[in-house]
Amino acid sequence: MPWRKARQNSQNRNTMKNLSRRDWFRKSFTAAAGVVAGTSVFDQLLAAPVSRAEAVHQLRVPAGGKLVRLGSNENPYGPSAKARQAIVDAMGEFNRYSFEAVMEFRKTLAEKEGVTPDHILVVNGSSETLCLSGMVAKLEGGAVLSAFPTFRSLMEYAEKLNARWDRVDLDEYHVHNLEALAAAVKSDTRMLFVCNPNNPTGTVVEGARYRDFCLEMSKKTTVLADEAYLEFLEPREQRSMVELVRQGQNIIVSRTFSKVAGLAGLRIGYCVAPPDTIRKLQKFQMGPVINQAALAAAKVSLGDTAFAEMTRAKNNEALKYFLTYLDQKKWFHGASRANCVLFPAPKDGKTILAETEKRGFQIRVWDYQGKEWCRVSIGTLDEMKAFTKVFDEVVA
Numbered sequence: 202m203p204w205r206k207a208r209q210n211s212q213n214r215n216t217m218k219n220l221s222r223r224d225w226f227r228k229s230f231t232a233a234a235g236v237v238a239g240t241s242v243f244d245q246l247l248a249a250p251v252s253r254a255e256a257v258h259q260l261r262v263p264a265g266g267k268l269v270r271l272g273s274n275e276n277p278y279g280p281s282a283k284a285r286q287a288i289v290d291a292m293g294e295f296n297r298y299s300f301e302a303v304m305e306f307r308k309t310l311a312e313k314e315g316v317t318p319d320h321i322l323v324v325n326g327s328s329e330t331l332c333l334s335g336m337v338a339k340l341e342g343g344a345v346l347s348a349f350p351t352f353r354s355l356m357e358y359a360e361k362l363n364a365r366w367d368r369v370d371l372d373e374y375h376v377h378n379l380e381a382l383a384a385a386v387k388s389d390t391r392m393l394f395v396c397n398p399n400n401p402t403g404t405v406v407e408g409a410r411y412r413d414f415c416l417e418m419s420k421k422t423t424v425l426a427d428e429a430y431l432e433f434l435e436p437r438e439q440r441s442m443v444e445l446v447r448q449g450q451n452i453i454v455s456r457t458f459s460k461v462a463g464l465a466g467l468r469i470g471y472c473v474a475p476p477d478t479i480r481k482l483q484k485f486q487m488g489p490v491i492n493q494a495a496l497a498a499a500k501v502s503l504g505d506t507a508f509a510e511m512t513r514a515k516n517n518e519a520l521k522y523f524l525t526y527l528d529q530k531k532w533f534h535g536a537s538r539a540n541c542v543l544f545p546a547p548k549d550g551k552t553i554l555a556e557t558e559k560r561g562f563q564i565r566v567w568d569y570q571g572k573e574w575c576r577v578s579i580g581t582l583d584e585m586k587a588f589t590k591v592f593d594e595v596v597a
């Protein structure tokens with residue numbers, strides 16, 4: 202079991218020591234927990250709240266202004282010029298359902314991934330893959346296992362299907378703790394959700410070790426490998442778990458055009474899985490769901506390496522700026538390689554949400570290990586420079 206031996210090489214030595222100094226805000230956290238949670242505009246605009254601070258928070262868009270969105274891990278540079286043009290060119294097809302276009306796109310994706318088209322399902326954003334996977338995993342009465350914190354949609358969906366969500370904390374560097382996850386697989390674990398790079402931390406488990414882990418786990422349960430942020434890594438580092446699907450392992454790989462491709466609002470993604478799994482997923486898909494504009498844009502995005510490179514380079518520059526800011530403050534963070542960073546909230550989360558929004562920025566606040574954490578998405582360099590100024594004011 203080679204994945205057990207090697208230790209994750211983390212660049213981050215600014216460890217949790219810094220946290221104890223901030224325990225003071227636990228008091229206000231506990232106070233916030235006493236407030237009754239309600240559905241706010243914020244809940245409706247974003248995913249479900251990930252903390253008590255978010256549950257009680259009311260969105261405050263500054264008068265006459267728009268919020269700088271550092272809350273949803275979007276691509277501030279998209280859609281690409283090629284994608285925009287492809288949408289215009291495809292307009293003549295907008296009166297038609299997309300049956301043929303979806304079939305064509307499946308073939309294109311199959312070629313790219315080195316599988317047959319029956320290994321591919323095109324979905325209405327990768328959230329649909331997570332939802333469909335929850336349905337077919339026969340979660341009723343079973344359990345879904347994941348690291349925590351991670352992207353929660355599948356597990357929250359599973360809970361709605363009366364499944365148990367077993368969570369395993371990240372390690373001290375905010376990286377998936379593979380040993381603890383392996384030990385947490387039980388006889389009723391119907392699915393293991395793994396996200397690499399991880400949201401909300403942006404941290405990565407290195408390719409070979411991750412692959413060996415997924416392989417071993419896929420013998421015990423269905424593995425859902427979420428690769429939403431894989432393209433933020435350099436191409437030579439992008440080791441997709443599709444290689445395990447090619448070997449016929451029990452694994453579903455989820456990909457999206459919402460992140461590096463910059464098409465979050467168009468809603469398109471795909472998954473790669475063994476054909477019998479794809480057939481099961483398809484049974485629950487409401488079709489035809491994929492819109493012609495999304496198909497046209499996603500198709501050109503596949504070959505648009507220049508746009509992906511530009512996004513990576515600009516994201517890296519802005520990420521580096523922001524991580525340096527956190528280091529200067531001596532605020533712990535994992536070694537993010539994606540477009541988001543998680544760090545301990547220096548003040549109570551509710552105040553942070555309200556005061557950053559008042560100043561025109563939107564971020565997220567998570568609960569983890571009895572503390573509050575800020576998740577900030579990486580925007581443009583200018584946005585990050587403006588944000589750090591504002592954040593200094595907010596936490597002063």
Ligand SMILES: Cc1ncc(COP(=O)(O)O)c(C=O)c1O
Binds near residue numbers: 352456
């Ligand atoms: C890890 C991960 N998976 C899936 C999604 C859903 O993305 P979409 O439905 O836009 O493809 C997100 C969105 O932030 C995410 O962070």
